[in-house]
Amino acid sequence: MGRLTSICHDLRMGALNAAATRVAGGATVTFRPSGSSMVPLIRSRQQVVVAPVDPTKVTVGDIVLARVAGTVYLHVVSSVDPARRRVQTTPPDRPEAPAVPPRAPGPGPDASPGAT
Known part of the structure; x- marks a missing residue:
């Protein structure tokens, strides 16, 4: 990774x-x-647009803002384990990502809820 690319990534x-x-x-x-x-x-x-959400309301297929090992990503929820209070996320370009139905045409979907 070149210096400029690294700076942009950071x-x-x-x-x-x-x-x-x-x-x-608490902000949207x-x-x-x-x-x-x-x-x-x-x-x-x-x-x-991301907003706070009750973690118990997150379901498979939701798009969330998640902190993974100290780094923040937008990801798709691929599984939920309510007993352990855990959510698994996967970027949609990975084979293990859940199938998410296409969204209605328009200016673009809001990425919400915003669990962290």
């Missing part, structure tokens, strides 16, 4: 971290993530 990750911190504090946050790991559900630079 800035994006900093923005997601800031969004996750604000959502964890709108931003435009970049990258292709969420295509076709969310395109690069498509506006998304």
Whole structure:
């Protein structure tokens, strides 16, 4: 990874971290993530809205803002274990990602709920 690419990556990750911190504090946050790991559900630079949510309401197929090993990602919930209070997330470009029905046409889906 070149220096400029590394700096851009760090800035994006900093923005997601800031969004996750604000959502964890109770705020609803709108931003435009970049990258292709969420295509076709969310395109690069498509506006998304994340908001706090009751963790018991998260279901398979929801798009969440999640902190994984200290790094924040937008991911699709691939499994929920209520007994252990755990949620498994997977980017949709992975084979183990759940099938998510296509969304209605429009300006683009909101990525919500925003669990962290």
